[in-house]
Amino acid sequence: MLFAIDPGSEKTGTAILREDGSLVSRQIVPTGTLAEHLTRQYAHHPFSHIVMGDGTNHRHLQPVAEAWIRTHHPEITFSLIDEKFTTVEGRKLYWKYTPRHGWRRLVPLSLQYPPEPVDDFVACIIGLRYLHSQGGVT
Template sequence: MSFYISIDPGNKKCGLLLADIKSGKVIEAGISSLNNFSDLVSFWNEQYLIKKIIIGDGTNCRYIENELKQKKIVNLKYVNERGSTLRARFRYWEIWPPNYCIRWLPKEILFPPDNLDAIVALILLEDCLKYTFIWPEKVNIKIWP
Protein backbone atom coordinates (compact mmCIF):
# COMPACT_ATOMS: atom_id res chain seq x y z
CA MET A 1 0.00 0.00 0.00
CA SER A 2 1.04 3.56 -0.61
CA PHE A 3 -0.10 6.32 1.71
CA TYR A 4 -0.19 10.10 1.50
CA ILE A 5 -0.75 12.67 4.24
CA SER A 6 -2.40 15.96 3.39
CA ILE A 7 -2.25 19.03 5.64
CA ASP A 8 -4.33 22.20 5.48
CA PRO A 9 -2.38 24.65 7.67
CA GLY A 10 -4.16 27.41 9.55
CA ASN A 11 -3.46 29.95 12.27
CA LYS A 12 -4.32 27.83 15.31
CA LYS A 13 -5.27 24.46 13.85
CA CYS A 14 -4.78 22.36 10.76
CA GLY A 15 -6.73 19.78 8.84
CA LEU A 16 -5.04 16.40 8.54
CA LEU A 17 -5.87 13.52 6.25
CA LEU A 18 -4.34 10.09 5.71
CA ALA A 19 -5.25 8.36 2.45
CA ASP A 20 -4.38 5.10 0.74
CA ILE A 21 -3.52 5.77 -2.88
CA LYS A 22 -3.95 2.19 -4.07
CA SER A 23 -7.47 1.75 -2.73
CA GLY A 24 -8.39 5.40 -3.30
CA LYS A 25 -9.85 5.69 0.20
CA VAL A 26 -9.49 8.06 3.12
CA ILE A 27 -8.12 6.16 6.13
CA GLU A 28 -8.27 8.83 8.81
CA ALA A 29 -9.06 12.54 8.94
CA GLY A 30 -9.45 15.30 11.46
CA ILE A 31 -8.38 18.58 12.95
CA SER A 32 -5.42 19.15 15.24
CA SER A 33 -3.91 22.10 17.03
CA LEU A 34 -0.70 23.51 15.57
CA ASN A 35 1.05 22.52 18.80
CA ASN A 36 0.36 18.80 18.38
CA PHE A 37 -0.12 18.06 14.68
CA SER A 38 3.48 16.93 14.17
CA ASP A 39 3.09 14.16 16.77
CA LEU A 40 0.21 12.67 14.79
CA VAL A 41 2.09 13.02 11.49
CA SER A 42 5.10 11.29 13.11
CA PHE A 43 2.87 8.49 14.34
CA TRP A 44 1.32 8.00 10.89
CA ASN A 45 4.79 8.13 9.36
CA GLU A 46 5.92 5.28 11.64
CA GLN A 47 2.78 3.17 11.18
CA TYR A 48 2.34 3.51 7.42
CA LEU A 49 4.63 3.70 4.43
CA ILE A 50 4.12 7.42 3.75
CA LYS A 51 5.08 8.26 0.19
CA LYS A 52 4.48 12.01 0.28
CA ILE A 53 3.13 14.75 2.54
CA ILE A 54 1.03 17.39 0.80
CA ILE A 55 0.87 20.85 2.41
CA GLY A 56 -1.33 23.76 1.41
CA ASP A 57 0.82 26.75 0.47
CA GLY A 58 -1.17 29.30 2.52
CA THR A 59 -1.22 30.33 6.16
CA ASN A 60 1.56 28.88 8.36
CA CYS A 61 2.87 26.50 5.69
CA ARG A 62 6.49 27.35 6.60
CA TYR A 63 5.78 26.64 10.27
CA ILE A 64 4.37 23.22 9.29
CA GLU A 65 7.44 22.52 7.16
CA ASN A 66 9.85 23.51 9.95
CA GLU A 67 8.05 21.36 12.53
CA LEU A 68 8.15 18.32 10.24
CA LYS A 69 11.81 18.83 9.32
CA GLN A 70 12.70 18.97 13.03
CA LYS A 71 11.20 15.47 13.30
CA LYS A 72 13.21 14.34 10.26
CA ILE A 73 10.09 14.04 8.11
CA VAL A 74 10.74 14.83 4.45
CA ASN A 75 9.07 14.25 1.07
CA LEU A 76 7.00 17.40 1.41
CA LYS A 77 5.13 18.95 -1.49
CA TYR A 78 3.31 22.27 -1.55
CA VAL A 79 -0.04 22.61 -3.31
CA ASN A 80 -1.84 25.83 -4.22
CA GLU A 81 -4.78 26.14 -1.85
CA ARG A 82 -6.50 29.14 -3.43
CA GLY A 83 -10.27 28.64 -3.31
CA SER A 84 -10.02 25.31 -1.48
CA THR A 85 -12.20 26.33 1.48
CA LEU A 86 -15.11 27.30 -0.76
CA ARG A 87 -14.70 24.11 -2.80
CA ALA A 88 -14.65 22.09 0.44
CA ARG A 89 -18.20 23.25 1.19
CA PHE A 90 -19.41 21.61 -2.04
CA ARG A 91 -17.27 18.51 -1.50
CA TYR A 92 -18.72 18.14 1.99
CA TRP A 93 -22.24 17.86 0.53
CA GLU A 94 -21.01 15.28 -2.00
CA ILE A 95 -19.67 13.11 0.81
CA TRP A 96 -22.61 13.67 3.19
CA PRO A 97 -25.66 14.64 1.11
CA PRO A 98 -28.20 16.84 2.90
CA ASN A 99 -31.38 15.28 4.20
CA TYR A 100 -34.58 15.31 2.21
CA CYS A 101 -35.85 18.65 3.53
CA ILE A 102 -32.91 20.74 2.37
CA ARG A 103 -31.69 18.60 -0.53
CA TRP A 104 -33.35 20.87 -3.08
CA LEU A 105 -31.79 24.12 -1.84
CA PRO A 106 -28.81 25.48 -3.79
CA LYS A 107 -25.56 24.21 -2.25
CA GLU A 108 -24.21 27.79 -2.34
CA ILE A 109 -26.47 28.79 0.55
CA LEU A 110 -25.89 25.67 2.67
CA PHE A 111 -23.17 25.77 5.31
CA PRO A 112 -21.81 22.40 6.46
CA PRO A 113 -22.30 21.74 10.18
CA ASP A 114 -18.74 20.50 10.72
CA ASN A 115 -15.38 22.20 10.57
CA LEU A 116 -14.04 21.94 7.01
CA ASP A 117 -10.27 21.73 7.63
CA ALA A 118 -10.11 17.97 7.02
CA ILE A 119 -12.20 18.34 3.85
CA VAL A 120 -9.83 21.09 2.65
CA ALA A 121 -6.94 18.64 3.22
CA LEU A 122 -8.86 16.19 1.01
CA ILE A 123 -9.31 18.84 -1.69
CA LEU A 124 -5.55 19.58 -1.61
CA LEU A 125 -4.71 15.90 -2.03
CA GLU A 126 -7.23 15.45 -4.83
CA ASP A 127 -5.87 18.54 -6.61
CA CYS A 128 -2.30 17.28 -6.31
CA LEU A 129 -3.04 13.77 -7.59
CA LYS A 130 -5.88 14.69 -9.99
CA TYR A 131 -7.95 11.93 -8.43
CA THR A 132 -11.21 11.83 -6.42
CA PHE A 133 -10.94 9.79 -3.23
CA ILE A 134 -13.67 7.75 -1.56
CA TRP A 135 -14.63 8.74 1.99
CA PRO A 136 -15.84 5.53 3.68
CA GLU A 137 -18.83 5.82 6.01
CA LYS A 138 -16.81 4.53 8.95
CA VAL A 139 -14.33 7.44 8.74
CA ASN A 140 -15.46 10.34 10.92
CA ILE A 141 -13.77 13.71 11.22
CA LYS A 142 -11.83 13.55 14.49
CA ILE A 143 -10.66 16.38 16.68
CA TRP A 144 -7.22 15.83 18.13
CA PRO A 145 -6.01 18.19 20.90
Protein backbone atom coordinates (compact mmCIF):
# COMPACT_ATOMS: atom_id res chain seq x y z
CA MET A 1 0.00 0.00 0.00
CA LEU A 2 0.92 3.62 -0.53
CA PHE A 3 0.54 6.56 1.85
CA ALA A 4 0.09 9.87 -0.02
CA ILE A 5 0.45 13.33 1.50
CA ASP A 6 -0.72 16.75 0.32
CA PRO A 7 1.41 18.97 2.56
CA GLY A 8 -0.24 22.10 3.89
CA SER A 9 0.73 24.77 6.38
CA GLU A 10 -2.25 24.28 8.71
CA LYS A 11 -3.96 21.14 7.42
CA THR A 12 -2.56 18.20 5.50
CA GLY A 13 -4.43 15.82 3.26
CA THR A 14 -3.62 12.14 3.46
CA ALA A 15 -4.75 9.09 1.52
CA ILE A 16 -3.92 5.41 1.51
CA LEU A 17 -4.15 3.64 -1.83
CA ARG A 18 -3.64 0.09 -2.99
CA GLU A 19 -1.23 -0.63 -5.84
CA ASP A 20 -4.20 -0.81 -8.23
CA GLY A 21 -5.10 2.80 -7.35
CA SER A 22 -8.17 1.98 -5.26
CA LEU A 23 -8.72 4.28 -2.31
CA VAL A 24 -8.51 2.64 1.11
CA SER A 25 -8.68 5.68 3.40
CA ARG A 26 -8.52 9.47 3.23
CA GLN A 27 -8.31 12.14 5.92
CA ILE A 28 -7.41 15.74 6.56
CA VAL A 29 -5.33 16.21 9.70
CA PRO A 30 -3.71 19.18 11.43
CA THR A 31 -0.23 19.51 9.93
CA GLY A 32 1.46 19.33 13.33
CA THR A 33 0.03 15.84 13.93
CA LEU A 34 1.40 14.16 10.80
CA ALA A 35 3.84 11.84 12.63
CA GLU A 36 1.13 10.61 15.02
CA HIS A 37 -1.25 10.16 12.08
CA LEU A 38 1.35 8.06 10.22
CA THR A 39 1.67 5.79 13.28
CA ARG A 40 -2.11 5.35 13.62
CA GLN A 41 -2.64 4.69 9.93
CA TYR A 42 0.26 2.24 9.67
CA ALA A 43 -1.26 0.19 12.50
CA HIS A 44 -4.48 -0.27 10.47
CA HIS A 45 -3.13 -0.25 6.91
CA PRO A 46 0.59 -1.09 6.71
CA PHE A 47 2.08 0.78 3.75
CA SER A 48 5.43 0.32 2.05
CA HIS A 49 5.91 3.74 0.47
CA ILE A 50 5.18 7.37 1.31
CA VAL A 51 4.76 9.88 -1.50
CA MET A 52 4.43 13.61 -0.89
CA GLY A 53 3.51 16.47 -3.19
CA ASP A 54 6.42 18.80 -3.91
CA GLY A 55 4.51 22.01 -3.12
CA THR A 56 5.90 24.75 -0.94
CA ASN A 57 5.16 23.18 2.45
CA HIS A 58 6.90 19.90 1.64
CA ARG A 59 10.09 21.55 2.92
CA HIS A 60 8.58 21.49 6.41
CA LEU A 61 6.87 18.10 6.26
CA GLN A 62 9.42 16.03 4.33
CA PRO A 63 11.81 15.98 7.33
CA VAL A 64 8.90 14.93 9.58
CA ALA A 65 8.00 12.00 7.31
CA GLU A 66 11.62 10.97 6.84
CA ALA A 67 12.28 11.09 10.59
CA TRP A 68 9.18 8.96 11.19
CA ILE A 69 10.46 6.41 8.66
CA ARG A 70 13.95 6.30 10.24
CA THR A 71 12.53 5.93 13.73
CA HIS A 72 9.66 3.49 13.13
CA HIS A 73 9.93 1.69 9.79
CA PRO A 74 13.24 2.11 7.95
CA GLU A 75 12.06 -0.31 5.25
CA ILE A 76 9.49 2.22 4.00
CA THR A 77 10.59 4.24 0.98
CA PHE A 78 9.85 7.92 0.32
CA SER A 79 9.53 10.11 -2.76
CA LEU A 80 8.27 13.48 -3.94
CA ILE A 81 5.94 13.93 -6.92
CA ASP A 82 4.93 16.94 -8.98
CA GLU A 83 1.94 18.63 -7.37
CA LYS A 84 0.96 21.02 -10.21
CA PHE A 85 -2.81 21.25 -10.80
CA THR A 86 -3.61 18.62 -8.18
CA THR A 87 -6.07 20.94 -6.43
CA VAL A 88 -8.17 21.22 -9.60
CA GLU A 89 -8.07 17.44 -10.04
CA GLY A 90 -8.89 16.98 -6.35
CA ARG A 91 -12.04 19.10 -6.75
CA LYS A 92 -13.17 16.87 -9.63
CA LEU A 93 -12.50 13.77 -7.56
CA TYR A 94 -14.48 15.28 -4.67
CA TRP A 95 -17.58 15.51 -6.86
CA LYS A 96 -17.07 11.92 -8.02
CA TYR A 97 -17.18 10.67 -4.42
CA THR A 98 -19.72 13.22 -3.16
CA PRO A 99 -22.90 13.36 -5.25
CA ARG A 100 -24.49 16.76 -5.58
CA HIS A 101 -27.89 17.36 -4.00
CA GLY A 102 -30.54 20.04 -4.34
CA TRP A 103 -29.62 23.17 -6.26
CA ARG A 104 -26.06 21.92 -6.81
CA ARG A 105 -27.36 19.41 -9.36
CA LEU A 106 -28.64 22.28 -11.49
CA VAL A 107 -25.45 24.32 -11.62
CA PRO A 108 -22.60 23.11 -13.88
CA LEU A 109 -19.63 21.67 -11.98
CA SER A 110 -17.30 24.14 -13.68
CA LEU A 111 -19.06 26.91 -11.73
CA GLN A 112 -18.92 25.21 -8.33
CA TYR A 113 -16.35 24.77 -5.62
CA PRO A 114 -16.69 21.98 -3.06
CA PRO A 115 -18.23 23.23 0.21
CA GLU A 116 -15.42 21.67 2.27
CA PRO A 117 -11.63 21.25 2.00
CA VAL A 118 -10.43 18.73 -0.60
CA ASP A 119 -6.88 18.16 0.69
CA ASP A 120 -7.59 14.44 1.20
CA PHE A 121 -8.71 14.08 -2.42
CA VAL A 122 -5.61 16.01 -3.52
CA ALA A 123 -3.51 13.48 -1.59
CA CYS A 124 -5.31 10.75 -3.52
CA ILE A 125 -4.39 12.46 -6.81
CA ILE A 126 -0.76 12.67 -5.64
CA GLY A 127 -0.82 8.95 -4.90
CA LEU A 128 -2.36 8.16 -8.28
CA ARG A 129 0.29 10.26 -10.03
CA TYR A 130 3.00 8.33 -8.25
CA LEU A 131 1.47 4.97 -9.20
CA HIS A 132 1.14 6.13 -12.80
CA SER A 133 4.79 7.25 -12.84
CA GLN A 134 5.78 3.76 -11.70
CA GLY A 135 3.92 2.15 -14.59
CA GLY A 136 0.94 1.18 -12.45
CA VAL A 137 -2.45 2.81 -12.72
CA THR A 138 -3.42 4.40 -16.03
